[in-house]
Amino acid sequence: MKAVGLLSGGMDSATTLAIARSKGFECHALSIAYGQRHASELDAAGKIAKKLGAVKHQTITVNLNQVGGSALTDHSIAVPETPTTDIPVTYVPARNTLFLSLALGLAEVIGSSDLFIGVNARDYSGYPDCRPEFIESFERLAALATKAGVSGGPAFKIHAPMIHMSKSEIIQLGLSLNVDYRSTVSCYQADSAGRACGRCDACRIRREGFLSAGIADATNYVAGVL
Amino acid sequence: MKAVGLLSGGMDSATTLAIARSKGFECHALSIAYGQRHASELDAAGKIAKKLGAVKHQTITVNLNQVGGSALTDHSIAVPETPTTDIPVTYVPARNTLFLSLALGLAEVIGSSDLFIGVNARDYSGYPDCRPEFIESFERLAALATKAGVSGGPAFKIHAPMIHMSKSEIIQLGLSLNVDYRSTVSCYQADSAGRACGRCDACRIRREGFLSAGIADATNYVAGVL
Numbered sequence: 001m002k003a004v005g006l007l008s009g010g011m012d013s014a015t016t017l018a019i020a021r022s023k024g025f026e027c028h029a030l031s032i033a034y035g036q037r038h039a040s041e042l043d044a045a046g047k048i049a050k051k052l053g054a055v056k057h058q059t060i061t062v063n064l065n066q067v068g069g070s071a072l073t074d075h076s077i078a079v080p081e082t083p084t085t086d087i088p089v090t091y092v093p094a095r096n097t098l099f100l101s102l103a104l105g106l107a108e109v110i111g112s113s114d115l116f117i118g119v120n121a122r123d124y125s126g127y128p129d130c131r132p133e134f135i136e137s138f139e140r141l142a143a144l145a146t147k148a149g150v151s152g153g154p155a156f157k158i159h160a161p162m163i164h165m166s167k168s169e170i171i172q173l174g175l176s177l178n179v180d181y182r183s184t185v186s187c188y189q190a191d192s193a194g195r196a197c198g199r200c201d202a203c204r205i206r207r208e209g210f211l212s213a214g215i216a217d218a219t220n221y222v223a224g225v226l
Numbered sequence: 227m228k229a230v231g232l233l234s235g236g237m238d239s240a241t242t243l244a245i246a247r248s249k250g251f252e253c254h255a256l257s258i259a260y261g262q263r264h265a266s267e268l269d270a271a272g273k274i275a276k277k278l279g280a281v282k283h284q285t286i287t288v289n290l291n292q293v294g295g296s297a298l299t300d301h302s303i304a305v306p307e308t309p310t311t312d313i314p315v316t317y318v319p320a321r322n323t324l325f326l327s328l329a330l331g332l333a334e335v336i337g338s339s340d341l342f343i344g345v346n347a348r349d350y351s352g353y354p355d356c357r358p359e360f361i362e363s364f365e366r367l368a369a370l371a372t373k374a375g376v377s378g379g380p381a382f383k384i385h386a387p388m389i390h391m392s393k394s395e396i397i398q399l400g401l402s403l404n405v406d407y408r409s410t411v412s413c414y415q416a417d418s419a420g421r422a423c424g425r426c427d428a429c430r431i432r433r434e435g436f437l438s439a440g441i442a443d444a445t446n447y448v449a450g451v452l
Contacts, residue, residue: 062288062328069335087373094331097371101327102288105320109295126376134370141363145323147313150354 002026002112003159004103007049007057009041010186011206012118012162014048015174019161020116021052022177028110029054030103034095035065036072037079040194044185051180060102069093072188079188081199087126088201090188096129100138104156108146113154115142120162120170123205135160167209181218191222198225228252228338229385230329233275233283235267236412237405237432238344238388240274241396244403245387246342247278254336255280256329260321261291262298263305266420270411277406286328295319298414305414307425313352314427316414322355326364330382334372339380341368346388346396349431361386393435407444417448424451 003025005017020027029049031042042059049057068074070092077089096119103115119130128134135158142156143149162170174181186206187196196203198221210217229251231243246253255275257268268285275283294300296318303315322345329341345356354360361384368382369375388396400407412432413422422429424447436443 058292060289060292063286064331066284066286067328067332067335069331087376091373092331093334093373094327094371097327097330097367098324101320101323102293104323105290105295105318106293108319109293128373128376129371131370134367134375137363137367137370141323141360141367144357144360144363145320145355147317147319147354149360150313150352 001114002028002110003114003116004028004030004107004110004112005054005116006099006103006118007031007045008118009044009048009184010118011167011174011181011184012120012170014052014179014181014184015170015177016116016118016159016162017048017052017054018174018177018179020159025114027052027054028106028112029057030106031057031059032099032102033059033061034073034092034098035063037075038072038185038188038190040190040192041185044183044194047183051183058106062098064092067093079200083201083204087128090201091127094129096134097138100158104142104145107156113148113156114159115156116159116161118162119160120165122164123167130163132160132163135163166212167205168212171209171213171215175215182220195220195222197222227340228254228336229340229342230254230256230333230336230338231280231342232325232329232344233257233271234344235270235274235410236344236428237393237400237407237410238346238396240278240405240407240410241400241403242342242344242385242388243274243278243280244400244405246385248403251340253278253280254332254338255283256332257283257285258325258328259285259287260299260318261289263301264298264411264414264416266416266418267411270409270420273409277409284332288324290318293319305426309427309430313354316427317353320355322360323364326384330368330371333382339374339382340385341382342385342387344388345386346391348390349393356389358386358389361389392438393431394438397435397439397441401441408446421446421448423448
């Protein structure tokens with residue numbers, strides 16, 4: 001059974017890929033180079049795909065810098081280093097719709113009906129496209145968007161196993177599935193070597209996850225930040 | 227009022243953009259360079275955007291050649307030159323899901339709630355992502371995928387004014403809105419100068435449209451094909 005696993009290079013997508021593998025899926029890992037500030041996550045994705053035994057890892061490039069509207073794609077907008085109750089400026093408009101559309105196209109071509117995405121509604125509840133209702137809506141769309149929607153072929157299933165988990169639970173589950181979190185990059189402004197800033201939302205949530213799980217923080221920080 | 231108009235460079239999207247303009251929208255035209263065989267349609271799109279008074283024309287590149295699965299993106303698959311009753315191999319998996327996701331992201335960034343797409347369910351009824359139920363489903367998805375879905379902002383409207391029209395009706399409507407069809411490229415295997423093969427489905431449907439409308443065929447064909 002084939003699956004397409006979206007793989008950013010962060011903890012959640014790595015753990016999601018590990019779950020897909022543990023369920024016996026032959027995994028095609030898909031990363032998107034969308035002009036993200038933290039492009040070193042893509043190097044991480046390549047290593048993770050290999051370690052977790054993906055049969056293939058593809059990276060599709062879509063330049064969202066010309067669209068902008070996010071601190072991750074418009075590099076003149078600073079990554080916030082204090083928490084907010086609003087949707088943070090690191091939100092990338094329609095990113096998960098785009099990622100799932102690319103995964104859907106690839107799935108249709110390789111003959112897979114299973115898409116895996118590491119969205120999490122709990123820690124990142126500010127992002128509209130990480131919510132269960134978004135995932136369910138995309139699943140309904142996928143049923144209409146492709147040949148299977150005409151021919152009555154098998155419906156697409158969008159698996160989002162991290163969606164309700166805490167970061168601590170994700171880390172514990174991932175470790176039980178041999179995810180090497182040292183290889184993952186979460187930081188929104190990781191440097192080209194993948195070293196984390198220790199100050200952005202992604203770093204803060206990741207660090208709290210390790211603390212809460214009682215596990216040593218497996219993050220490569222830039223010198224002197226902690 | 228701002229709108230994002232997906233503009234392939236063909237007749238339907240050009241006519242759709244003309245309709246958006248006639249309704250008073252300030253139009254941001256969006257083309258996608260997805261590795262299509264008929265890349266000359268993108269040159270056509272630039273000219274059309276200008277002629278129809280779009281305030282801006284952007285082209286986003288997404289390389290679907292590495293995904294393939296279509297005669298338009300896998301150049302080793304020949305473009306069929308005889309009609310079929312099945313979904314033709316020119317179908318590009320999840321293309322309109324991808325295009326709408328990019329349009330949605332751009333719309334959110336520029337503060338628009340109106341997306342225009344030139345899909346047509348009548349002539350191209352084989353394409354699953356040209357059907358009204360797909361468009362309606364994407365509209366529901368868009369309501370959940372973006373900030374507006376959380377904040378209660380204005381819902382996105384996906385306008386598909388061509389969806390039920392025949393090619394002849396499209397041509398007649400477009401001419402009344404001053405669409406210059408000589409600038410449009412429909413052919414799936416147009417050469418680099420935008421000259422049409424006269425034999426593929428797109429050429430056949432376009433030619434029949436002009437004939438049926440009783441209007442001289444404004445297509446630039448390669449020499450000797452008709």
